[in-house]
Amino acid sequence: MATLELTIDEGVAAQPAKRGRRLGLLFWMAIGWMIFMFAVAILAPVLPLPSPTDMDMLERRAPFSMEHWLGTDGLGRDELSRLVHGARISLVVGLCAPIIGLIIGGALGMLAGYFRGRFESIVVGSMDVLLAFPPLILALAVTAFLGQSILNLTFILGVLGVPAFMRVARAATLTLARREFVIAAQALGATHARILLRELLPNVILPLFAFFLLAVAVTIVVEGALSFLGLGVPPPISSWGTMIGEGRESLDVAPRLAFLPAAAMFLTVLSFNLVGDSLRALTDPRQGAL
Amino acid sequence: MAFFVARRLLYLVPVLIAVSLLTFLIASLLPGDLAYTILGDQATPENVAALRRDMGLDQPIWWRYLSWLGNVLQGDLGRSFRTGQTVLQAVAERLPVSIELMLLAELSALAIGVPLAIVCAARSGGPFDRFMTGTAFGMLSVPTFLSAILLIYLFAVELRWLPATGYVPFAEDPAANLRFMVLPALTLALAEWPGIMRVLRSDMIATLQEDYIALAKAKGLKGSRILFVHALKPSSLTLVTITGINIGRLIGGTVIVETIFALPGIGRLLIGAIYTRDLIILQGVVLLVGAGFVIVNFIVDLLYAVLDPRIRHGHA
Numbered sequence: 001m002a003t004l005e006l007t008i009d010e011g012v013a014a015q016p017a018k019r020g021r022r023l024g025l026l027f028w029m030a031i032g033w034m035i036f037m038f039a040v041a042i043l044a045p046v047l048p049l050p051s052p053t054d055m056d057m058l059e060r061r062a063p064f065s066m067e068h069w070l071g072t073d074g075l076g077r078d079e080l081s082r083l084v085h086g087a088r089i090s091l092v093v094g095l096c097a098p099i100i101g102l103i104i105g106g107a108l109g110m111l112a113g114y115f116r117g118r119f120e121s122i123v124v125g126s127m128d129v130l131l132a133f134p135p136l137i138l139a140l141a142v143t144a145f146l147g148q149s150i151l152n153l154t155f156i157l158g159v160l161g162v163p164a165f166m167r168v169a170r171a172a173t174l175t176l177a178r179r180e181f182v183i184a185a186q187a188l189g190a191t192h193a194r195i196l197l198r199e200l201l202p203n204v205i206l207p208l209f210a211f212f213l214l215a216v217a218v219t220i221v222v223e224g225a226l227s228f229l230g231l232g233v234p235p236p237i238s239s240w241g242t243m244i245g246e247g248r249e250s251l252d253v254a255p256r257l258a259f260l261p262a263a264a265m266f267l268t269v270l271s272f273n274l275v276g277d278s279l280r281a282l283t284d285p286r287q288g289a290l
Numbered sequence: 291m292a293f294f295v296a297r298r299l300l301y302l303v304p305v306l307i308a309v310s311l312l313t314f315l316i317a318s319l320l321p322g323d324l325a326y327t328i329l330g331d332q333a334t335p336e337n338v339a340a341l342r343r344d345m346g347l348d349q350p351i352w353w354r355y356l357s358w359l360g361n362v363l364q365g366d367l368g369r370s371f372r373t374g375q376t377v378l379q380a381v382a383e384r385l386p387v388s389i390e391l392m393l394l395a396e397l398s399a400l401a402i403g404v405p406l407a408i409v410c411a412a413r414s415g416g417p418f419d420r421f422m423t424g425t426a427f428g429m430l431s432v433p434t435f436l437s438a439i440l441l442i443y444l445f446a447v448e449l450r451w452l453p454a455t456g457y458v459p460f461a462e463d464p465a466a467n468l469r470f471m472v473l474p475a476l477t478l479a480l481a482e483w484p485g486i487m488r489v490l491r492s493d494m495i496a497t498l499q500e501d502y503i504a505l506a507k508a509k510g511l512k513g514s515r516i517l518f519v520h521a522l523k524p525s526s527l528t529l530v531t532i533t534g535i536n537i538g539r540l541i542g543g544t545v546i547v548e549t550i551f552a553l554p555g556i557g558r559l560l561i562g563a564i565y566t567r568d569l570i571i572l573q574g575v576v577l578l579v580g581a582g583f584v585i586v587n588f589i590v591d592l593l594y595a596v597l598d599p600r601i602r603h604g605h606a
Contacts, residue, residue: 125304128305129305129308129309129312132305132308132309132580132583132584133309133312133576133579133580133583134537134538134539134541134542134579134580134583135538135542136541136542136543136545136546137541137542137545137560137576137579137580138576140545140560140561140564141313141316141317141572141576142316144564144567144572145316145317145569217431221433224433224435225433225434225435225542225546228435228546229546229549229561231561231564241435244435244436244439245435247439248439248442248550251439251442251443251447252447255443255447258439258443259439259443262436262439262440265433265436266431266432266436269431269433270428270431273427273430273431274427277427
């Protein structure tokens with residue numbers, strides 16, 4: 001009997017630890033890549049790199065060299081420098097747009113989940129209308145009419161994210177609002193604002209943050225797709241999507257021009273997905289992911 | 291059931307009205323006057339004023355919306371001021387291409403995702419399961435346009451097995467049509483199968499622990515029969531759900547894939563209209579795609595109700 005219990009204990013104890021370590025390595029590699037990308041993007045102006053827009057027609061599609069570490073593109077621009085500056089665009093749009101969604105969607109979702117009633121029906125109903133369009137179609141239509149600029153792009157992708165954030169915040173608030181600590185605060189006569197900000201917000205923010213990371217991944221992909229089609233960031237600026245789109249033209253002579261930015265985008269999106277998914281699994285034990 | 295359909299239909303009407311309103315507002319409130327765009331270089335103040343009067347642009351916005359909606363309900367979505375083709379003609383010409391592409395893509399995704407999910411669920415936690423689960427997670431981070439480029443590079447540039455761009459109508463030459471469709475459909479399928487596989491896998495792991503599976507095993511039924519018949523059947527609802535959720539992304543993916551592979555479908559019509567600033571076509575396509583998407587979701591909702599009586603009766 002005693003030995004049986006012992007082995008069960010060992011098995012139970014060993015299982016999560018082993019799992020944690022296996023997940024842990026990938027998780028920290030993803031964090032490492034994210035920190036590296038952010039550092040490079042922020043430091044881009046002071047790094048000893050050639051200009052990303054200077055063309056050198058004699059050095060078109062040059063291979064790797066000491067002068068151009070990753071060679072040059074079809075117009076003789078330094079590929080490494082373009083990659084680094086492209087990271088700035090992808091990350092700025094990829095972070096700012098979900099922040100819009102997080103703030104507006106999070107606030108609407110919390111208010112809807114807390115006050116319920118007619119307000120909730122209006123919020124949920126109007127979000128359903130926004131969800132009635134395939135997101136990429138709506139983004140394309142609005143950029144076409146508004147005109148291409150980083151600001152417009154960020155704004156549209158941000159608005160498109162609002163319904164999803166609203167759903168996450170509302171679902172979390174709905175379950176939390178019935179918990180004892182909220183009822184206790186209400187019984188003590190706390191104002192609605194105090195309950196929302198001091199009691200509910202600290203608990204809703206974690207699942208919202210996990211979802212935020214996943215939204216960053218999605219936004220980077222959608223921005224990439226729009227720029228790839230030439231409908232994202234306007235011409236002199238180039239994001240990774242623009243570079244992949246240009247690289248497509250010379251797939252037969254210099255495939256690296258498409259594959260280098262593609263690899264950068266894949267690793268970044270994968271990192272955000274990995275970290276977001278791990279955090280979601282932590283905050284929501286029912287949906288053990290991965 | 292009739293009551294359920296009626297309730298969903300009642301909900302459909304306001305959503306469709308809202309979709310039309312949003313499409314109209316995007317096209318009319320945003321900067322840039324349609325009359326200037328149409329006239330281009332020949333825009334003199336007199337010309338612009340005359341055209342605005344012809345097109346009713348000088349009317350108040352609510353009146354313009356109502357008359358536009360009235361025309362739309364009569365099947366008149368306007369015509370392109372560049373090609374003279376009506377929106378409905380243009381869409382009807384290209385719709386079969388997009389639908390064929392989406393069907394082939396979804397079928398290939400199911401053909402990849404369902405068997406993998408079954409095999410993984412049968413040996414969950416094993417090396418193959420862990421490898422495939424990891425691969426599926428990685429594939430979720432590969433955007434459609436990346437896999438498109440990878441496939442073109444592999445099969446069109448390096449191996450030269452398949453054409454990278456081009457299209458032949460199915461009625462003209464079915465074999466050639468399918469050859470042109472392989473890479474685009476595969477590109478979309480690569481984005482779709484991980485979702486199908488992940489959800490179906492966890493669904494089936496739960497099903498395999500049910501008592502009736504144990505009973506089937508005890509009766510001595512063959513393992514493959516238990517997996518494919520007894521365990522897969524209750525997951526059919528899950529498959530409908532995933533397909534429904536994926537449609538929005540599939541439509542978006544179709545736009546990108548049609549542009550990359552030069553397929554004359556709805557997506558390329560939309561992108562072309564944006565490049566040439568053909569606003570009437572753009573507005574019409576966005577409206578039709580939005581309305582079509584709403585109606586497809588409505589049908590998926592009805593399918594749930596047919597498959598799962600709990601939803602019909604409002605328990606789930």
